[in-house]
Amino acid sequence: MNLEKIDFFQPFIVVVAILAFLIMGYIGSFNYRFEDPLNSEVILTIIFACIVFSAGILIIKFKINVENTKEIDFLSEKLLITLTIIALFLQSLNLVLIGGIPLFNSTLKANATTNIWRIAYPLFLIMINILLAKYYSRKYLVLVLLGAIIFGLNGYRTSVLGILGSSFITLYYLEKISGKVGIIFIAIIIMGIMAIGYIASKSIATQTWTLNPLELIFYRAAFTLELFEKIIPLAGTTHGHILSMIFSSGSPRTFVGEYVMKYTFCATSTLFGPVMLDFGLIGLTVQMLVMGLFLSLIHKLKKGIGVGIYSMILTHTLIWIETGPTDIMIWFLYLIGFILILINLNYINLNKN
Template sequence: MRFDIFSPYSVIIALLIYLVLALSGTLMGIRGLRLPSWLSVLYMVLGASIFILGAYMSGRIRTEKPASPGNPRETLLVLLVTFGIILQALNLYLLGGIPLLSGYLKARAVTKIWLLSYLIFLPSINMLLAAYPRRRYCIPLILGATLFALTGYRTTVVVILLSGIITIYYSARPSPRQMGLLLSALAIVAISVGYIAVKSIEWQTWTLNPLELLLYRAGYTLMVFDRLLDHQGATAGKLLYYTLTGYLHSTDPRAIVGEAVLGYRHSTTSLIFGPPLLDFGLPAMVIQMFLLGLILGLMHRIQISLNGIFTGIYSVILAHTLIWVETGPTDLVVWLFYMVAVISIIYVLWRCYPETGGCG
């Protein structure tokens, strides 16, 4: 049996890698980065431990294999993927340019059309790759990732490609060499899109090279988290409120993080632990990390048993959670995907509940 590199515990590995990058940038003294306090380390260890506990406890919940609900028709999934791609192309057309190359256009790129396109394309392409693992379906994956990359948001294209890689890992079972090539390509794309987007911001005056920019972003996020610990509970639920309603109010929840922690309104990342601490303090972080570990753990076991669309759902939420290691859970769209995962878990648990006569 091969080692499962995309189990829920990959989130902890991603966190460790991110911290290595952050500390590397800090020790290099890039743009005045400072080392975190021991209190920050303690909070991160606690948060990671609670996540591991949640993932471990998921194994104590009965999820024997029920009868599979079947997969959506291949034609339907292809149509949904195509529709998502068309919507994103339309979004770029209406913007009148390429946001990746303009900070002004990038500020207007996340529209309601973008949101609808993302909500349709991302789960559909992963379900398609999971249920019908054919090489030709890598073409719409790459095409969609390219169109979303043109909006200038690094995390979006990384999630699309990373979730696709996770789905391919489980459905097509590529060799270690192939996985290495895929992950290397993903890293190159992520660094390139992030660097081009930053350099294209008209008012940006940074002179960092691509590697320095990567290390600086990581170190900066860690420094923000360190400062955030002095402001626990400061936003009193405001961050959660705008995470859920931000699209209606055109409010970026991460700008609230910047305002509360740094004293000025600036879109700011604060690690996966930051937002719940800023809103409600330590209890919220503990609850969040436990639930994330529990849900990912259950979905991982379910998709191993049932494959198909469940693999697609797992890939989507895991990819987003890996990105949350840096950005924090301040995205409505991701919580919507988590809601789909919870509904899937409830379905499987209901089928496996003793009163139903067992699974199957």
């Protein structure tokens, strides 16, 4: 088998990641504070979701040909660099206005996702990936690392994973990742998210248990899947309320925590939890089918800035496996992907064979 010809980041990587997360959670449910391992209903529901997602990918694979996709040329290198630096400045300003470093203070962390951050993070994410995709230079990797550090100070692993993960995938498709560089990049990603998760958990004043950084990963997977286990009997009982909160006001994750666990906390409920609560198994089926279709089509449009757009969407879909699709900012990335599809609509032809 020629590994160089394998596309490691095609949409099926989502299925692999889901199954890996399920295995980690199952192992974690034995080792930590959970009385029973995950039940078969959780496992079967997740396997069903993977099958539907895979069906969506295969529909595009066999029914659509994408040829001569259109390149977008109006984004200059200078403009992209300027916007990237503005995003870094805004996040730095955010930390100053908060009054400290949220990574080391759970109280500050609870208030760290301000409106400034909601502008700064997606702006940086989009600009740095498009900059790499259109005007790659090794010096721009300094901006990637700087962004991971500055946004990582907010105390959220997902920001670091979003920046480093999407940049890595962009560089992979640009064929700028050698074996040595790839190992270093992956090591930085793993150590970064483990360190931030561990430091942030230790900064919680009410935290009484002690886990090392590796144990914490298995624990978080188990806790998240345990929450999904409690969601399944409640399927369809919120009647779209979580979806409406995503695109209006309020905190969907806090609502899920209060609704399911009966106490206030920011709940990560897997990629499947929110839609199951809102619309039951039918909603889960539609969501996974549409995501499979969408990611497969965006994957075929990965040319020029399309590389950066696909990398961002794929990375945050992978992050959603744990956190759940409750972030309006990330749905904005899906909107950008949809615009990319519209721009290339004339180049997407039905396969008559």
